Amino acid sequence: MLMLPTFRADPRVRLVAAAAPREESRTAFEAEFGGTGHASVDDLAADPEVEAIYVATPHQMHADHVAAAARHGKHILVDKPLAVSLEDADAMVAAAETAGVHLIVGPSHSFDAPVALARRMIDSGEVGAVRMVQAFNYTDFLYRPRRPEELRTEEGGGVLFSQGVHQIDIVRLLCGGMANRITAMTGAWDPARPTEGAYAALMSFEGGAFATLTYSGYAHFDSDIWMDDVAELGGEKSPSSYGKARRALEGLDAEAEARLKTTRTYGAGSEPAKADHHEHFGPIIVSCDRADLRLTPDGVEVFGDFDRRFVEAPLGPVPRKTVIDALLAAVREDVAPAQTGRWGRASLEVCHAILRSAETGAAVDLTRQCGTIQEEEHA
Amino acid sequence: MLMLPTFRADPRVRLVAAAAPREESRTAFEAEFGGTGHASVDDLAADPEVEAIYVATPHQMHADHVAAAARHGKHILVDKPLAVSLEDADAMVAAAETAGVHLIVGPSHSFDAPVALARRMIDSGEVGAVRMVQAFNYTDFLYRPRRPEELRTEEGGGVLFSQGVHQIDIVRLLCGGMANRITAMTGAWDPARPTEGAYAALMSFEGGAFATLTYSGYAHFDSDIWMDDVAELGGEKSPSSYGKARRALEGLDAEAEARLKTTRTYGAGSEPAKADHHEHFGPIIVSCDRADLRLTPDGVEVFGDFDRRFVEAPLGPVPRKTVIDALLAAVREDVAPAQTGRWGRASLEVCHAILRSAETGAAVDLTRQCGTIQEEEHA
Numbered sequence: 181m182l183m184l185p186t187f188r189a190d191p192r193v194r195l196v197a198a199a200a201p202r203e204e205s206r207t208a209f210e211a212e213f214g215g216t217g218h219a220s221v222d223d224l225a226a227d228p229e230v231e232a233i234y235v236a237t238p239h240q241m242h243a244d245h246v247a248a249a250a251r252h253g254k255h256i257l258v259d260k261p262l263a264v265s266l267e268d269a270d271a272m273v274a275a276a277e278t279a280g281v282h283l284i285v286g287p288s289h290s291f292d293a294p295v296a297l298a299r300r301m302i303d304s305g306e307v308g309a310v311r312m313v314q315a316f317n318y319t320d321f322l323y324r325p326r327r328p329e330e331l332r333t334e335e336g337g338g339v340l341f342s343q344g345v346h347q348i349d350i351v352r353l354l355c356g357g358m359a360n361r362i363t364a365m366t367g368a369w370d371p372a373r374p375t376e377g378a379y380a381a382l383m384s385f386e387g388g389a390f391a392t393l394t395y396s397g398y399a400h401f402d403s404d405i406w407m408d409d410v411a412e413l414g415g416e417k418s419p420s421s422y423g424k425a426r427r428a429l430e431g432l433d434a435e436a437e438a439r440l441k442t443t444r445t446y447g448a449g450s451e452p453a454k455a456d457h458h459e460h461f462g463p464i465i466v467s468c469d470r471a472d473l474r475l476t477p478d479g480v481e482v483f484g485d486f487d488r489r490f491v492e493a494p495l496g497p498v499p500r501k502t503v504i505d506a507l508l509a510a511v512r513e514d515v516a517p518a519q520t521g522r523w524g525r526a527s528l529e530v531c532h533a534i535l536r537s538a539e540t541g542a543a544v545d546l547t548r549q550c551g552t553i554q555e556e557e558h559a
Numbered sequence: 560m561l562m563l564p565t566f567r568a569d570p571r572v573r574l575v576a577a578a579a580p581r582e583e584s585r586t587a588f589e590a591e592f593g594g595t596g597h598a599s600v601d602d603l604a605a606d607p608e609v610e611a612i613y614v615a616t617p618h619q620m621h622a623d624h625v626a627a628a629a630r631h632g633k634h635i636l637v638d639k640p641l642a643v644s645l646e647d648a649d650a651m652v653a654a655a656e657t658a659g660v661h662l663i664v665g666p667s668h669s670f671d672a673p674v675a676l677a678r679r680m681i682d683s684g685e686v687g688a689v690r691m692v693q694a695f696n697y698t699d700f701l702y703r704p705r706r707p708e709e710l711r712t713e714e715g716g717g718v719l720f721s722q723g724v725h726q727i728d729i730v731r732l733l734c735g736g737m738a739n740r741i742t743a744m745t746g747a748w749d750p751a752r753p754t755e756g757a758y759a760a761l762m763s764f765e766g767g768a769f770a771t772l773t774y775s776g777y778a779h780f781d782s783d784i785w786m787d788d789v790a791e792l793g794g795e796k797s798p799s800s801y802g803k804a805r806r807a808l809e810g811l812d813a814e815a816e817a818r819l820k821t822t823r824t825y826g827a828g829s830e831p832a833k834a835d836h837h838e839h840f841g842p843i844i845v846s847c848d849r850a851d852l853r854l855t856p857d858g859v860e861v862f863g864d865f866d867r868r869f870v871e872a873p874l875g876p877v878p879r880k881t882v883i884d885a886l887l888a889a890v891r892e893d894v895a896p897a898q899t900g901r902w903g904r905a906s907l908e909v910c911h912a913i914l915r916s917a918e919t920g921a922a923v924d925l926t927r928q929c930g931t932i933q934e935e936e937h938a
Contacts, residue, residue, distance in 0.1 A: 400851035472779035
């Protein structure tokens, strides 16, 4: 549902085939796009009309579906997180590299235009070296309708794999990618939804930069009040919506909740609200030698030595256009974005390291990190 | 300068004596208050008119001055941090306990009325257990005029001892005091002012709560924009003041800078601006089981399960009245506040632990913590 408006609106994209287990979805797809609705991913991957495949299946299925696409020589855009287990991530990176196809992990909020703008400012040298990043996000994530496995950590449930990975992606992108150590605590505070709903982490990078990452999905404080009352997807947030997520779940059992979630699936009718701003993942402050950068839903506020100014990130014709830009550059020009399979594996490593550090009380050294420039990808 | 308006306005306080090395200050004191201006702290401590002494000397002198006061049986209010070294802190705690006098560390922002209000909400049980605290503050601290030793860490310079201790006090108060482990990174990014100007820390508490503490004194991002544009001392902040701290230092050598600082000393004329709000130490979010609390300069915003509401902390007749309340309760009723000598030593331990963790890259276990209820103080 998130990528569909992007695909529809971008003339560079033609949806020629899809795979879905639900016949309702396949029929809706063929009716709307005139392509082929396949019942299996393997059939989709074998379809000669297909040039690149977007894998938007549940996390734990990514590995099989990416393997199928790679086997048939298709380029791949896969939803974050790349996988749940690092073993799956290794296999996916190897499959794509062996097949010589591009594997891009997205969409993720590291593709948001204000993040890219901040990264360009840093690359230009105008603000000096990145020293410290503070990223936090307080959402209602844990009370959005869920399938039961989304509340089980071992199956990729909880806030780390679905939400933390966005924040990790952004922070790694701003700090150059090469994290080396992390210490973290997690919170699983609601016995009725017994998976991690919150975490706080302190992460350091090669070169000395460090970052704090904090997240709570318990639907209390809403950090969008410090993002100009703009919601994650870029739409205006109404103050009257407070408590909505919890209220919608009141009195529902697991089955009814899973049904409620299905109403958000393709073919069920509803569409995301119109966005007048960029997407975002909560307040982010980047402290550099000569300025701090505050990411906003409209661009970057630069707090310099003597002056404070705002640099707008122009709104594209459609949300998530930057993801298509990256896919096109990879497929047509063989230029990989930062967010490759290796990149996604590195962010996934951080998710696991947060869980492990919280469990052991000790710092975790990171060993599978990669930088923002992907020269090693095709080495 | 900070406590003077408080002393002046509170009818429970009579200033009967003072000690100061500068004759100008002693003369001004006697002219204004009609008491005795002593040239040494020992003479002040021996003055039979004196019931309690406020020690507001540079950090590294606190130990001697507290010892002198205790020796003469005077109760003591000492500026934060209690001391620079933990050995001094130990000696001060022992001196006060041996003499049977109260030793209170303040003022500190843990006395701010919104902090006390949040603590009362927590104690009432209405919001459930404290799970996570996020505290951050971005100020111009490093570019306020300094004496040279204030830029040397070993003499108590840098942001940890002067600024971090406020944040540590507040977070410990909200989490019950008994921190057990901390991991931190520090930043000393300006070679012209070579002391810690920033830090980020992850701290855990007995009972499982955890907190992130972030601070930057590099005068770039100003987190008061998320405190309703209210400055630390409770006054409205003008957007046109951006960059003021750095501009005031431009072209000054160390001597001229120290002179500039002296213009803020008692007897030099200027007074703090009027405050229409409570003092604060930056944004603080307290995540509890049934609500998150956001501390503001006017009270506490409560983000509950279904509703969001604001609870005002009524403004007293004068700033820092809560510090006098605590002093009076100790002197007249023998009731100690949370912020005793042992408390101050525990917060100082955290300052040192942050420095050590940043140096070694390892977590530091804390061993001198104390809780918010001071039953052990007079045991």
